[in-house]
Amino acid sequence: MARKHRRALPDVSEADVMPTEHASVLTGNEALIAEIREIADKLERDQTTRGDLKIITRALKELRYAFKVFKPFRRTRKVTVFGSARTPADHPTFQQAVEFGRRMAEEGWFVVTGAGGGIMEAAHIGAGRDYAMGLNIMLPFEQDANPVIEGDKKLINLKYFFTRKLLFVKEVHAITLFAGGFGTQDECFETLTLVQTGKRDLMPIVCIDSENSTYWQDWLGYVKDHLVHDGLISPSDLSLFKVTSDIDEAVDEIMGFYCVYNSMRYVRDKLVLRLHKQPGPELVERLNDEFSDIVLRGKIEPVDVHPLEADDEHLAQLPRIALYFNRRDHGRLRQMVDLINDELGDDEDDDS
Template sequence: MSPHVKPSKVPNERDFAGGMISSISCSFVGSTGEMQLDEEIKEMAAGISGVSDLCLLQEMMISSVRTARGAVTEGDFKTMNRALKEMRYANEVFYPFRSTRKVGVFGSARTQPHEPEYQAAVDFSRKMRDANFMTITGAGPGIMAAGNEGAGREDSFGLNISLPFEATANSYIAGDEKLIDFNYFFTRKLSFVKESDAVAAFPGGFGTMDEIFETLTLMQTGKVRIYPLVLVDAPGGTYWKFWLQFVQEHLHRLNLISDSDFSLFKVTDNVDEAVEEITNFYRNFHSYRYVGDHLVIRLLKPLTKAAINKLQKDFKDVIKSGKIKLSEALPEEANEPRLAELPRLVFRHGHRDFGRLREMINAINAAEVGS
């Protein structure tokens, strides 16, 4: 393990969808269309050691058979196979570091080391390392190299994309066991979303815009858990200020986004402020997941009764019905035993307006805690 970044005292929850991915039941495994073959697959799955979910393995095997026999071109079949292999390998690389918080760093590959944006990215990643966050970059030059440089090789990941004009990883992550090569942008972006506990974006081009708007879209629609997104300029820089002006004057003015959507990100030209935005998010809040229509928010320390009452009053629009309750782990959370001791806030949530949910998490972090 890295000498700089230490695992969290309380293990991290790695369900990036916050419990929104439905569990698999053996009643819904499906069929190849041949009863005998289904039984053979079931027996084969049962005979494989170290499998945590036999029903899910059976379904994946059946899906592969049906894909191979179905209306699929050779190119489609190869794409599905390679995508699954890339996802499997990425999981194997990240798994040993699953209890360590990580920040994804985006920005232009064209930024030069002498430019202030590059130096700001180095400073940011170094300070995030000191705050016990590893750094994930796209492994290329520019801001990506700055992120790996600031964090250092031992505290860095590199998610390299195979491109005809950027064939090699930057020198700060090249050759490291935590460097992963991807053929597809979608598998690479899935790893960023799935493994990051926060995202910092520095000035960049189309790729950076794609990454931050996708992050915002996924959080706004509740498809991934909420986490901090900071848009960082060099001191005195105006890149993100003009981006924010566009969002305000066009998206918001035309009622294409809500007031609370501005709570899903923060624009700053101060590295210390960016670091504080991320670390404060995890001051007391740990993670959340859904159990049916109930939202279960895990905390490091329980809130006082008065603090919970204030949340009930201030965020009544977030609560679908009923009251916010301080709770122990629910029976449905038994598949996450390492988090069983954390106190919970449980309430019915309407699965909408996630900007307001982010504001509620901010209020939780600022609230008075009990013993």
């Protein structure tokens, strides 16, 4: 994949906000707002303890503000970068994270990190302030916002890990992990669990080793020797992520995933895949032959935009295929998306 020059920042007016999940012309928001008020009334009626109320109130405040910050940028791709806050600037992994952040910003992607030091600061250095977004956790140690993102309107300070972790996965289109401690391992397994169970749409997940480290290769060995070997996960679940020590390969993995595939959405019981190119009859037949095991009934077939996708108007022109997916074998679904990208992708840029 050819390298690109850094793109100008997108024009993010109110009209550009991605409507999926955040606005709908099919059902108004009034009912949802009324439900929030009803829940508040129930909390009073239940005589909820002050401690519990403080957790609920703070979480709601954090999410409301975070959604407000992310809202103008939802039509722009974003990648989350995880890794240790303790990695020094002279470490090879730090330099890799700088390069990765730079490369993704050149592709027009925002780089989202925990806003701290180490790998988080490195990725922000590479991306630059304009393309940096931060989700800072307030801790009594280790975690002040790094100089790149400090004071920026795209920095969000959070008290709770659970609201922060939601945003790391919900608001982005790819996840990248460098070496890190308990937090990085937690974020890796949680992200994989969400994608494996369909609680989060498919997206690239890339684990990056430095040239002199086998951190993720050793982790992959554990996953194969214990989780796959003992039948605790399916062999196809290995398709949900990639381990590499090459930044070019990491960037290509992310960009290649979206070269033909755009997004997915359930319309009633059918899974609809929105694509940048229409698969021909031969490819559709091949998909049905090779992936019949994930189809509950009927066939994988091209479809027109459904009226229930009216709130995705900006995607209405995209070709689509649909299937009654079993909602279980997401590793196999990822393999199908990879096949579509391999067969229809090329070196030409596709707008997403």
